[in-house]
Amino acid sequence: MTTLGTPRLMAAWQRQLNRISAQLDKALPWGSGRRSLWAALISLVLAVLATLVWLAGRYEASQVQAELERDTADAVSDLRSSLSRQVQALQALQSGHFASATWQPEALALLRDNRDWLRVEWRDKTWQLQAFADSPLRAPAFERISRNEVLNEASQACQRARRLNGPAYSSTYFLPQSDGLGIEVMELCLPVTQNGEWVGSTVVTYSLQELLTERLGRTFGRKNELSFVEPDGTRLAIAGAQRRERRVFTSQQLVDLPGNTLLLRMDGRRGEPDLFPNVLTALVTGMSIALITVMVLLTKDARRRLKAERDLADALAFRKAMEDSLVTGLRARDLQGRITYVNPAFCQMVGWEAEALIGQNAPMPYWPPEMVDEYQQRQAIRMAGNASPREGFESVFMRQDGTRFPVLIIEAPLISVQGEQTGWMGAVIDISEQRRIEELSRASQDRLQATARLATVGEMASLLSHELNQPLAAIASYANGSLNLLKDPQAEPQTLDDVHMALRRIAEQAERAGRVINSVHDFVRRRDQAREAVQPQALLDAIAPLVNLQARKLQVRVHMRVDARLPAVWCDRTMVEQVLLNLARNGMQAMDSPHCRDRVLVLQVQLAAPGQEHAGVAFSVTDLGAGIAPDVAAQLFNPFFTTKPEGMGLGLSLCRTVVEQHGGQLEFAPHKPVGTVFRFTLPAAGSQTTHTA
Known part of the structure; x- marks a missing residue:
């Protein structure tokens, strides 16, 4: 039912989702209400898909559990059949004469063939031990503890066997071993009759661990874990594969034996079903993932469209604010020269409204009448593409009141999204204030140059007055010394030589004064000396x-x-x-x-x-x-x-x-x-x- 109904249910849900989505797209704008409906729709779809996946997983789990229960029933049946064959083998042993010479070898042969047997005993009607044989495949089971100490369970089994006149099994009990460990064992008692008269009993001691391993382990232990358990869950013996993962598949079956009942537990090796336990779950999961992916993509696409719309609105608002704040006029013209756009700064500059300018062609209303011919020739050159793009040129515009003002125009090609030129975009700058500042700057520079020349004259005078003090002082000293020598009436002949030397020094200092004047003059003018x-x-x-x-x-x-x-x-x-x-x-x-x-x-x-x-x-x-x-x-x-x-x-x-x-x-x-x-x-x-x- 689940396998057939799931594709139809998924298709119905898909059609319903498409109808709801179409109605939402037509009825609601994208807002808080639409987002809430989308959230509710997505939650509902996710819940349905999760339910489908869970049901598919539960179906797979039920299949695994049913298979495990069948295996458990088969294991119980195989165990009963094996125990029945062992009873028949014991009956064949009893059919001969009871002599130790012949009974002992036959018992050992049976012990070799049945690894789950620990010991075979022959007891008479008085419960006296006549003969016994321990399994040659392992150490004697009653080596650590005396056999007489654990005869109670075997005795009760034999009593039940006499009443049933057939085999009877005892309850399980723990048997310590010489290695410090122990095993769970069970006794089988088979009455021996001759000529219809009970003459004794054959007792077999079973190891529950070996019973599971030998009788069920090879068949069912490869996939499952087998164990005999008590009603409270205590495990008596374990066999088969043991995995460390959490086991979720368990089956228990009662093994009804004459005189005793065992509880067989089988744990599945497989854990809980994976993400894709079978074709059904894989199909449902794949369809769920595909549907969720489509919904996510649709949601992302809606969000991208909304974001694109918001970005476009923000870009338009930013562009409008930027255009309103510009002091530079912007003017766009198509390839025929018609105005297609002007910003508020351009309108304020020329004094015309945008509606009066858009669509206008030469001659423009802001052209001075005396320059119309020149501007038409310039526009023809620009429209023909012979002018260099982004090259500024100065012009004169006329306001609506007739006043002229100089402008600087910079134009560049207007390129569309497809990479084709659709016109020209021009930036118009009013340079009236710039021209006025330039005139003021030139006047200020003239005044500064005049002031600098006056300062230079003053600096030169200060330098000359300072630097000429030294050579002039030297000239005065030499002149005074010469006069003193000439006034001396007792001057010796070498006095004239001193006077000549002083005059030469005066000439040198005069020449030095001239060089000082030239050097100071160059220094003041900041020229290279x-x-x-x-x-x-x-x-x-x-x-x-x-x-x-x-x-x-x-x-x-x-x-x-x-x-x-x-x-x-x-x-x-x-x-x-x-x-x-x-x-x-x-x-x-x-x-x-x-x-x-x-x-x-x-x-x-x-x-x-x-x-x-x-x-x-x-x-x-x-x-x-x-x-x-x-x-x-x-x-x-x-x-x-x-x-x-x-x-x-x-x-x-x-x-x-x-x-x-x-x-x-x-x-x-x-x-x-x-x-x-x-x-x-x-x-x-x-x-x-x-x-x-």
Whole structure:
């Protein structure tokens, strides 16, 4: 019934589901109510399918159980037949004369043929043991315990046998063995009669374990587990296959024996039916999976459609919000030049509504009348595809009130989903504000240039006034010395030589003043100064006369230390000489104090990195003055900051600027135990030339 009814039921359910689904699609929109109906429908279908699968599984289980019960009944029948044949064999043993010489060998032969026999005994009517034989296939059964201690069950069986005048079986009992274990045994008593008179009994001791193994194990033990059990479920003996899985198929049958009843239990080797126990369950399960798959796919498809609709709505809303927030005008035209779309920014830009612009072709209402011909030619070139895409061009549009304004137009091909060009999309940017800002920027730049020229003039004047002080002071010193020599009436002849030397120095300082003016002029204009390769010794020799002149005045000893084989430096000679001279004079003035006893000025030149010829040349000027206070050091290089009453505060600032223009850095540090050292580095001529090339 189940096999025939399941396909029809499934088909009926499928038709019903199709009708319900069609009605739901027509009647309900996709919402909470439709989702609830879908959930109820799916739950109902799942319940029906689960019921069908469960019924198919139960049907398979019933088939397995019925098969197991048939096997159990067959096993009971086989066991009874086997025991009957054994009784017949015992009766054949009793048919001969009861003599130990002949009975013993025949009993042993029977024991060899029946492994489930443990012992065969011949007892007379007084229950005295006349002869016995133990199974030669195993150790004697009554080796550990005396036979007389367990004769009660055999005696009762023989009494029942006399009453029944046939074989009788005793109840089972536990027989300990010499190996520390034990076995369940059962006694069979067969009365011996001669000439119709009872003369004794033949007693056979059975092993229940061997009885199961020998009589049923080979036939039924391959698929099942056999056991003799008590009514409470206690197992007396087990035989057959033993599996560790949970056994759900069990059958029990009573083995009715004369004088005793055994309970035979058979456990099926197979566990609970698998997912596909047979063709019926497999078919139902397959159809269920197919139906559920279809429903899942339909549900996913509905969800995808709903998600696509929501995404499309979100995309449209996003596009609308983006178009409304744009300040750039968007205009779409087809291949014939007709306007197909404009955004609100474009409408606000030209002052026309979208309905008035869509569908318009040349001439456009926002074209100035005087430029219509030019714009029509430009549009014809664009529509013909001769203009480069995404190339912006400037134009002039006209608002509805007639005002003109400049725009920047950038157009690109409008490509459809199929990859075909359907028109042009243009971005229109109002650049009126940009033009106004550009005009303001040009005016501001003109004003800044004028201000910069005035500042440059002021900076040049400050530099000239500072840098010319030194050569002019030297000229004045040489001139005063010459006048003093000429006024001396007792002047010796060599005095004229001194005057000539002073005049030459005056000429040199005048030439130096001219070079200072040119260097400062170039420095202010930030142009590249005329640089050359100069030996460090030549720089010190150039400033030595002026340094020595002031040193004698301030009673300062000057030491010039120049390392041997120094490379030439690449510099503006005049500006670097001014830096060295300025640092030397500052050092000597720092020691012009009554508290300074050792007035020594050290000018030292050495490699910036020993062992590397092209690393640069380091210049240092060291004095033994009082040092620089922390508050002064913080603003020492600031322009117009000075600690001298007659100073201008531009010397160190200009020195640092000159050094930085040469790629170096002017630094100072305390000199131990007293004094200050100023250092800077100039590039070597070889490395600078290579770098410049």
